[in-house]
Amino acid sequence: MKASQFTISTLKEKPSDAEIASHQLLVQGGFIKKLASGIYSWMPLGLRVLRKIEQIVREEMDRSGAQELLMPVTQPSELWKESGRWQMYDEGLLLKFKDRHDRDFCFGPTHEEVITDIARNELRSHKQLPVNYYQIQTKFRDETRPRFGVLRAREFIMKDAYSFHADLESLQSTFDQMYTTYQRILTRMRLDFRAVEADSGSIGGSASTEFHVLAESGEDLIAFSSDGEYAANIELAEAITPAREDEPEKPIERIDTPNQKTIQSVVDHLSIDIKKTVKTLVVKGHQTPIVVLVLRGDHTLNALKAEKLEAVASPLTFADESEIKTVIGCGPGSIGPVGLNCPVIVDRAASVVSNFVCGANQDGVHWINVNWGRDVIESPIADLRNIESGDPAPTGAGFIEIKRGIEVGHIFQLGNKYSASMKASVLDAEGKALTMVMGCYGIGVSRLVGAAIEQNNDERGIIWPDTIAPFQVILIPINAHKSPAVQEAAEQLYQELNDDGFEVLIDDRHQMRPGAKFADAELIGIPHRIVIGDRALANTEVEYTCRSSGETTLWPISQVPELLRSALDL
Ligand code: ATP
Ligand code: MG
Numbered sequence: 001m002k003a004s005q006f007t008i009s010t011l012k013e014k015p016s017d018a019e020i021a022s023h024q025l026l027v028q029g030g031f032i033k034k035l036a037s038g039i040y041s042w043m044p045l046g047l048r049v050l051r052k053i054e055q056i057v058r059e060e061m062d063r064s065g066a067q068e069l070l071m072p073v074t075q076p077s078e079l080w081k082e083s084g085r086w087q088m089y090d091e092g093l094l095l096k097f098k099d100r101h102d103r104d105f106c107f108g109p110t111h112e113e114v115i116t117d118i119a120r121n122e123l124r125s126h127k128q129l130p131v132n133y134y135q136i137q138t139k140f141r142d143e144t145r146p147r148f149g150v151l152r153a154r155e156f157i158m159k160d161a162y163s164f165h166a167d168l169e170s171l172q173s174t175f176d177q178m179y180t181t182y183q184r185i186l187t188r189m190r191l192d193f194r195a196v197e198a199d200s201g202s203i204g205g206s207a208s209t210e211f212h213v214l215a216e217s218g219e220d221l222i223a224f225s226s227d228g229e230y231a232a233n234i235e236l237a238e239a240i241t242p243a244r245e246d247e248p249e250k251p252i253e254r255i256d257t258p259n260q261k262t263i264q265s266v267v268d269h270l271s272i273d274i275k276k277t278v279k280t281l282v283v284k285g286h287q288t289p290i291v292v293l294v295l296r297g298d299h300t301l302n303a304l305k306a307e308k309l310e311a312v313a314s315p316l317t318f319a320d321e322s323e324i325k326t327v328i329g330c331g332p333g334s335i336g337p338v339g340l341n342c343p344v345i346v347d348r349a350a351s352v353v354s355n356f357v358c359g360a361n362q363d364g365v366h367w368i369n370v371n372w373g374r375d376v377i378e379s380p381i382a383d384l385r386n387i388e389s390g391d392p393a394p395t396g397a398g399f400i401e402i403k404r405g406i407e408v409g410h411i412f413q414l415g416n417k418y419s420a421s422m423k424a425s426v427l428d429a430e431g432k433a434l435t436m437v438m439g440c441y442g443i444g445v446s447r448l449v450g451a452a453i454e455q456n457n458d459e460r461g462i463i464w465p466d467t468i469a470p471f472q473v474i475l476i477p478i479n480a481h482k483s484p485a486v487q488e489a490a491e492q493l494y495q496e497l498n499d500d501g502f503e504v505l506i507d508d509r510h511q512m513r514p515g516a517k518f519a520d521a522e523l524i525g526i527p528h529r530i531v532i533g534d535r536a537l538a539n540t541e542v543e544y545t546c547r548s549s550g551e552t553t554l555w556p557i558s559q560v561p562e563l564l565r566s567a568l569d570l
Helices: 021-028 044-063 077-083 112-122 168-188 263-270 303-307 321-328 417-421 445-455 484-499 514-523 557-567
Strands: 032-036 039-042 074-076 095-098 104-107 131-140 155-165 193-197 208-214 220-225 231-233 253-256 278-284 290-296 344-347 356-359 365-370 400-415 425-427 433-435 437-444 473-477 504-506 528-532 541-546 552-556
Touching: 021 032, 021 445, 039 044, 044 131, 044 155, 044 168, 044 445, 074 077, 077 104, 077 112, 077 417, 112 131, 112 155, 112 417, 112 437, 155 168, 155 445, 168 193, 168 208, 168 400, 168 437, 193 220, 193 400, 208 220, 208 445, 278 321, 278 356, 290 321, 400 417, 400 445, 417 437, 437 445, 473 484, 473 514, 484 504, 484 528, 484 557, 528 557, 541 557, 552 557
Parallel strands: 193 231, 290 344, 473 504, 473 528
Antiparallel strands: 032 039, 074 104, 095 104, 131 155, 155 437, 193 208, 208 400, 220 231, 220 400, 253 365, 278 290, 356 365, 400 437, 425 433, 528 541, 541 552
16 A cells, blocks of 8 residues: 555644543554544454454454344334343444334344344244354444543444354353453453453343453453462452451540541541441441441442342442431431431441441441440341452452453353243244343454554554554665655565565655655554665665664565564464
C-alpha cells in the first residue's frame, strides 16, 4: 500500500476527552472516528487491525469444528418475550424500536434467543448433536457509561458462539474446547491474559470463565492466589471466614460521637483500629422495606454477592436517608446492629470481631466493646464483601493478590435456560423429546483492538504485535524526490516485498519531512521500519528499526526479505 493513496489521518495532539492510552492512540492515530457517544467508524487503518483479529478468531473457531453463520442485528420482541428477557435484560441495555406496523423490535445485544429459535427448527434428532454455531457481528448495548473508546462502546463487534448438546458431558467437552480455542486466539495475538472464574450475569446459567487481558486501565479486578492455582473475578471470589478473635469480652459502653458520621472519623476520634469497627449498610429488601448489611469497618461491600441473597432486592438498591430515618430513627452515620428490629445479615469477617465499635441508632452516639451474642442477637452470616489482597485464598492455599484486567472473552455453560423456556428439543434414541443443553462463548473483537494497545504502547504511540499490525513493515524513503537512486531502490524493494507476500506500507508522501513520517510510523505502531537513504544505499544497505526494541541495524538490501521474515513473529 502506498501512503499517498491510503488515508492516514494522524492528529498532532492527543484528543483531550480520551482518558486511557488505547482511546487516545486510536483517535490520534486515525484508526477510528467518533460518530456519537460509544459509536465509532473504523477507518481503513483501523479496519485492517480489526480484520486481522477477526481472521485469527475465525481460523481458531473453524479449527475447533464450529460452523460460521450470520444472524440479523434486528430481532423481534416475540423471541425475547419467550425467553423472558424483554423486560428482564440488564437495565436499559436493550435498545428497542418499532417498525412501520408498530411491532416491537430490538437491536441485538446478544443472540441466545435467535440461535435457539434456529436450533429448535433446524435440529430434530440427538444424532445431529453436538453443534456449535458462531458469528462475527455487530452488537448494540445502550451502556450507561460508554467510555474508553472501543473498550466500552455501545455499538461493537463480537464473536459469539452457541453450542447445543444432548447432555452435560457433551457441553463440558465443548466448553473445554472453547477454553483452549480462546487461549490459542489470545496467544496468537501475543497478549498477556488470564482465564478467571466469573459470574454468569444476566446471560444466566452455571459455570462461566472470563478471559482477561491484564492492564492497569482494566475495569475489572481479578483475585489471584499466590500459588497460582486460583484466579477469579472479585465479583465472584469467595472471602472465607477468618478465625474467631480470642479476646475476653469487655463491658459495653455508650459514648458520644458528635459530628462523627464516617467510620474513619470515629476511628480517629477514639484512636482505635478500623478492624475493630463494623459498618452498617441499609439496602432495599426483597420482602421487607429494608435489610441491614453489616461489614467490618475496613471492608467493602460486594454488590453482586449481596443481591444474590434471598432477602435482598435485586438489583441492589441503597435505602435513602428518609427511609433509614423512618425505620431506624437516625441518620446513616450512626447505625449499628444492636437492637435493630429489621432483618440483619452479617458478613463472615464482621461476625468474628469482638469488642467492636458501632453506631447506637441514635445520631451522635456509638457503642464500644460490642459483642455478638451478648449484645446483639446472632443474625444470619453470609459472604458479603470484596476479597482483598493479603486475604487467604478460598482454596485454602496461599494468599490473594489483586490485579486489573480487561474482560475480552466470556464462556458460559447455559444449561437449559433458553432451551427450556423456548422449547428447543430433539428426539432421543427412544424417540422421546429431549430438551437440549446449551453453551455460549463470546469474545469482544473490537474490544480486543483496544486491549492490545493497552498492553503495547509507549510515549510515541502504539507497538502492534506482528500478528495484528495493520501493516507488518513500513518503508520510508528519504528525500526520494531529490534522489533517483533512493526512489528506484525504494520502489524496487516495495515491489519485491509485496511479491513475497509481506504487508507493506511505503511512505511516499512527497510533501512531508522525514521526521514527520517517522513520528507517524511510530504513532500508528508499524512493528518493522526500513529507511532507504542515500548514505546507506551507497553501501547497498538500508536501515532497519524494530519498533518494540527501538534497535537499529544496517541490512544489505538484497537480504531484506529473508531478514524481515526471521524478524517477524507470526
Ligand atoms: P462487561 O462486563 O465488560 O460489560 P459483559 O460481561 O456484559 O461485559 P458479555 O455479555 O460476556 O459481556 O459479552 C462477551 C464479550 O463482548 C465481552 O467479554 C467483551 O469482550 C465484549 N463486550 C461486551 N460489552 C462490550 C462493550 N460495551 N464494548 C465492547 N465490547 C464489549
Ligand atoms: Mg461477561
